[in-house]
Amino acid sequence: MQNDFELLASDQHSKARRGRLKTAHGVIDTPAFMPVGTQGSVKGVSPRELCELNAQIVLGNTYHLFVRPGLDVIKHFGGLHNFMSWDGPILTDSGGYQIFSLAKLRKITEEGVEFQNHIDGARAFISPEIAMEIQAALGSDIAMVLDECVPYPCAYDYAAKSAELTARWAKRCREWKGRNGETAKRGLTDSPVRRFADSMLFGIVQGGTFNDLRRASAQAMVELDFDGYAIGGVSVGEPEEEMMRAVESAEPFLPTHKPRYAMGLGTPPQMLQMIARGMDMFDCVLPTRLARNGTAFTAAGTLNLKNAEFALDKGPIEENCACETCRQFSRGYIRHLIKAEEILGLRLITLHNLHSYLNLMSQARTEIENGTFDQFRKAFVAEYKTRDAIPVE
Ligand SMILES: [Zn+2]
Secondary structure: OOOOEEEEEEOOOOOOEEEEEEEOOEEEEEOEEEOEEOOOOOOOOOHHHHHHOOOOOEEEOHHHHHHOOOHHHHHHOOOHHHHHOOOOOEEEOOOHHHHHHOOEEEEEOOOOEEEEOOOOOOEEEEOHHHHHHHHHHHOOOEEEOOOOOOOOOOOHHHHHHHHHHHHHHHHHHHHHHHHHHHHHHHOOOOOHHHHHHOOEEEEEEOOOOOHHHHHHHHHHHHHOOOOEEEEOOOOOOOOHHHHHHHHHHHHHHOOOOOOEEEOOOOOHHHHHHHHHOOOOEEEOOHHHHHHOOOEEEEOOEEEEOOOHHHOOOOOOOOOOOOOHHHHHOOHHHHHHHHHOOOHHHHHHHHHHHHHHHHHHHHHHHHHHHHOOHHHHHHHHHHHHHOOOOOOOO
16 A cells, blocks of 8 residues: 655654645645535535635545435546535545444444435445445545444443454455456556545544454554554544543554544544544534534634624624634624524534634644644643533543
8 A cells, every 4th residue: 555644743742743645636734624524515615615714635424425316426427526526635434434323224244234224214235345336436535444333332242343343344445445446557548446546545443442452453454554544433422531542542553654533523622632642634523513503613612602692792703713704703693693594604603613623733733843732732621621511521
C-alpha cells in the first residue's frame, strides 16, 4: 500500500501530531475534522460554502447512498464527486455502522450481513467485497473496510468473536482492492475500479471496551498493512473514560507514519483529548445535528439559542468569531428564525458550528507546530467545562 501521509511535527508533552495526507482530490491537513455528508450533502450547506469554511474533506455514508438513491444513479452521474459537485477528497464509510444502528432484521454470517433497510424495508446483502465495490463506484478517496460495530455494553466473548470477524472481513476487503485494482490497472481504459486502486483503504480497530481485544484488533489490522487505521465502536453510548481507554489501548500498536481516525467523534473537548492521544482525523454529526435544534458551539460550551434570554441580544453567537454568521447576525435575530422555523436560522447556526469545529482543528495544528498544544488543550477543556451542556469529562 502507498504512504501519502507526512508527519510534520509532534508535540513534546502529548501524543498530538501535525500531519498532511495527500489524496487524488487534494491535501488534508491533520488534525482534521470531516463534515458529515450523510445523504451526499452536508445538511444545509453547499460545496461552495464548505470551501469557504476551509473544509478539506467530507464524509459520505455508503449505507445511505446505497439505499437511496442507489448505486445505479450514482454510477450514472460518474461517482459521488460529480453527483454532489464536490471536487475535494471524500472519505466513505463501509456502511457497517449504519447497518448495525439503523437497519432491521440483520443476519450476520461469515460471508457478510443481510439486512432490511430502514427506508422501504427492502432486503439487501453487503459482504466485504460488495462494500469495496460500492465504495469504488462512489469514487471514494479514502475507503473503509466493512466491520461489525458492537453496541455498548457488549459481553467479552461476543466482542472477541466480532473483532476476529472484522479482521477476516478486513483481509477480504484488502484482497478485493488489490486483486481488482491490479486487473483494472492492466487495462487501458480509465474506470472507477482503476481509480479506486490508487485510493486509500483504512482498517478499523474494534474490540469494545476491552483493552486486550483493542490491542489484538490493532495488531491484526496493522499486520494487514492498511493506508491508515480507524478506531471504531467508540462514541456508541459508553462513558467517556471508556472511550478514551479504547483509544489508549489501541494507539501504541498503530504505526506512527500512518493516519489515525477516531470514528464518530465528538464534542470539541473530546476531539482535543483524542488529538492528545495521537488521533488525526474526526467526523461527527453534532455540529450539523445540534444546529437544527438551535444549539451553537462556542469555546465556552454550547448555547441553546431558543432560550428566552437571547430574545433581545444584539451580540453575535460568539464574540470574535470570524464566521459569516457572527459577522452579520445577532443572537436575537437567529433566535427569532429558529422559533419561526425559518430555514435560514438552522443554516446560520450550522455554518457557525462547522466553522467552530474546523477552526478548532486549525488552531490545534498551529499549537502543535508551536509546541504549545498541551497548554492549549488544558485551557480549552477547563474553559469549556464551565458552561457546558454536554458532559465532557
Ligand atoms: Zn460564528
